[in-house]
Amino acid sequence: MNIWDSAHECMSRDELEQLQLERLQATINRVHKNVTHYRKKFAQPGIIPEDIRSLADLTKLPFTTKEDLRINYPYGMFAVPLREVVRIHSSSGTTSKPIVVGYTKNDIRIWSNLVARFMTAAGVTSDDLVQIAFSYGLFTGGFGVHYGAEVIGASVIPMGTGNTEKQILIMQDYKTTVLVSTPSYALQLADRISQSGIDAKTLTLKFGLFGGEPWSENMRREIESRLCLSATDNYGISEVIGPGIAGECQCKSGMHIYEDSFIPEIIDPQTGAVLEAGREGELVLTTLTKEAFPMIRYRTGDITCLDYAPCACGRTLVRMQRVLRRSDDMLIIRGINVYPSQIEEAIISSAQGEAPYQIIIERKGAMDSLEVVIEITSKIFSLELQKQRSFLETLKQRIASVTGIGVSVKLVEANSLPRTEGKIRKVVDQRRI
Ligand code: DLL
DSSP: OOOTTHHHHSOOHHHHHHHHHHHHHHHHHHHHHHOHHHHHHHHTTTOOGGGOOSGGGGGGSOOBOHHHHHHTTTTTTOSSOGGGEEEEEEEOOSSSSOEEEEEEHHHHHHHHHHHHHHHHHHTOOTTOEEEEOSOOSSSHHHHHHHHHHHHHTOEEEOOOSOOHHHHHHHHHHHTOOEEEEOHHHHHHHHHHHHHTTOOGGGSOOOEEEEESSOOOHHHHHHHHHHHTSEEEEEEEETTTTEEEEEEEOTTOSSEEEOTTTEEEEEEOTTTOOBOOTTOOEEEEEEESSOSSSOOSSEEEEEEEOEEOSOOTTSOOSOEEOOOOEESSSOEEETTEEEOHHHHHHHHHHHHTSOOOEEEEEEEETTEEEEEEEEEOOHHHHTSOHHHHHHHHHHHHHHHHHHHSSOOEEEEEOTTOSOEETTEEOSEEEOOOO
16 A cells, blocks of 8 residues: 655654644744734734743634634735735635635645545556545546546546536546545436446546535445445545645555644534544544635634554554534535525525525435425515516526535525424425435
């Protein structure tokens, strides 16, 4: 089993903790000096950088949340002047404004090498042809994985998302050996491949690297058998870096977190208390090597647990379990983060007031679909049919523009949505993964 950076992936715990402490102190110094938000936040409990003398002192620092990033939109959390920033990405899934993240030249170099780690761990080498079916753009998936694959020296096919027929054609003709996508898109590809009468065994796929959304062991088995490849999980979050925070090795028993670049903590999402190793809770990450956009104790909202036991692959890095669920109400639809409150705001502004509604998420075949069902209020009822139609159309467009996903919207009779103790369950997620 190849290891991309054995010097950092196989360190002894002592060496690793020494390196983490040095990098943590340097990071805290830098953000204290360059980011007003952190300076003010640290001042509340009266912390100065010199107070961080051991890794345990990290818990003295306040958490950073999505809300902090939103308030500092767009560049308030940057720790370098914009002239040093060479790339900007953003994260979906907040109400109103997205979150803007930046990278220096050195950040891109480090990021690419982190991606190269999980790709190598999954089995990718310079001999491979890597088809990337993540979107290229503000989303960190496409470019993030692309640069990592190039660092390995693999031949990259930058397909982007969608265009499933063409993806399959290219897979056949270019002899793709590695597919990188969301797990749900891999299943969609598998559906189309079998519908087209193609025998997946005749394809040249060896590895599938999947991430960006939750999936399960069942899904892994299904993807592996239907696409005839070995499937591994990898984890990332735009606010922290993008893909390249953690990835599975071929032992497939948890994702190694690149601890020389990120300190993971698990907290109780209700109390914020740090939990001991092995307990399930919310993952909190602190970056150790990022220049443009360092994150101190960022609450990811992802529920998982950490395993420090040695792994047969030889890496000494802690492993995080699959993301079990979210600590908040964020939904991931076709790889895009969506908050129900974004949809609610669109409904209220289109209906010019409250309207009872329900959001229903289903997986039809391998495809996630989201339907918004709205009860007819007297305001909507009083509209002529033509106006009702245009209300639905406007609402659909509004939701698509704030969330980035296409949805269907339908009107139903007043009081027809099921209620428990008078309340409508606003989000019904019927997906089985
Ligand atoms: O999804 C970054 C990424 C791109 C990761 C490509 C892996 C591959 P965001 O759009 O900011 O960034 O979404 C981050 O997606 O907080 C998790 O809830 C979820 N997520 C990401 N990877 C996994 C995974 C990218 N392997 C949010 N399993 C995170 C489960 C995942 N959930």
